Amino acid sequence: MNIFKSPLFLIIAIFIAIVGCNSRPEEVKDRTTRVMKGLYSFGPELKSFTDCEEGNEYWVADSAKTLELAYSNFNFEKPYEPVYIEVECHTIKSDSLSMSADFDSTMVVTKVVKITKEIPDGPCN
Incomplete structure (x- = not known):
């Protein structure tokens, strides 16, 4: 019996091809750590950073x-006051189901x- 004529082999081969080719870009993460400089704002509904160099x-x-x-610790009277930060970080694709979307x-x-x-x-000013 030739293994390549077996229907089970064909089904397994198709399954492997589908799984192998089905890349999910939302799961791809850039784990390269770098230092970024810019403006950070924080409040009850928003945590945002604007990169001064690239915008x-x-x-x-x-x-x-x-x-x-x-x-x-700055004890701002109002939320979302921008501050200048320099941080070590990496970037990932934002979750499409949360506020970060x-x-x-x-x-x-x-x-x-x-x-x-x-x-x-x-550029930050």
Whole structure:
């Protein structure tokens, strides 16, 4: 019996081809850590970052659990006041089912390098 004529072999081969070719772009993650500089705003419904150099906007996920705390320590009277930050991070595709869906990418912060109320002159101003 020739194995290539077996219907079971054909079904398995088709299944493997479908699974192998069915890549999911939303699961592809860019795990390259880099330092990004820009403006961060935080409030009850929004955690956003605007990259000063490229102007891209990101939803922010604080995996270090220090960015939101440092922002809160400024004791702003109103939410969403921008601050200048420099952070180590990587980006991932935003979840299409959450608040981050309005942003193309989510910036995952792994370390806060600098956070200040003073926004430097240049592209951030």
